[in-house]
Amino acid sequence: MDITIHTACLPHDDPDAALAFYRDALGFEVRSDVGQGKSRRITVGPAGRPGPSILLTPPASDPGITEEERRTVTEMMAKGTYGWILLATRDLDALFEKVQAGDAEVVQEPTEQPFGVRDCAFRDPAGNLVRIQEIR
Numbered sequence: 001m002d003i004t005i006h007t008a009c010l011p012h013d014d015p016d017a018a019l020a021f022y023r024d025a026l027g028f029e030v031r032s033d034v035g036q037g038k039s040r041r042i043t044v045g046p047a048g049r050p051g052p053s054i055l056l057t058p059p060a061s062d063p064g065i066t067e068e069e070r071r072t073v074t075e076m077m078a079k080g081t082y083g084w085i086l087l088a089t090r091d092l093d094a095l096f097e098k099v100q101a102g103d104a105e106v107v108q109e110p111t112e113q114p115f116g117v118r119d120c121a122f123r124d125p126a127g128n129l130v131r132i133q134e135i136r
Contacts, residue, residue: 004052006052006053007043007052007053007054008053008054008085009056010057010124010128011057011073011077011083011126012042012056012057012058012125013058013059013126014038015033015037015038017126018042018124018125018126020125021104021125022044023044024102025099025102025104026087028044028046029045030044031053041055041056041057041058043055059073059074059077059082077126077127077128078127080123082127082128083126084129084130084131085130086132086133087133088135089133089134090134090135091134092110092119092120092133092134096109096120104123104124105123106121107120108121110134117134118134119131120132
């Protein structure tokens with residue numbers, strides 16, 4: 001069976017702030033941007049490289065979601081416990097400095113982990129945890 005990862009989804013509650021983080025701080029290209037206002041769905045990915053994308057989508061736009069579920073999702077996003085993603089780079093220090101200069105919330109500076117990887121972590125504007133691992 002031939003199967004690949006096409007798209008991972010992360011919620012956003014401010015499309016312009018999401019673009020500033022993923023496009024400007026991380027350097028991703030915008031592959032699509034549809035919708036209006038806070039209902040925009042934005043697809044981003046590594047510049048110049050086709051492959052997996054991240055779909056930034058309003059968190060509770062599913063018409064089948066209840067008001068209680070919508071509140072739960074919003075509360076989890078505010079705490080940073082709703083969504084997360086693991087990225088990788090060959091130059092962790094340079095990427096860390098670039099993202100940090102963009103005023104992203106630093107969760108963890110580049111650190112050698114006891115389980116054998118070196119990584120760092122940020123929160124995107126919606127509170128999603130973005131871990132970045134160094135490729136060795």
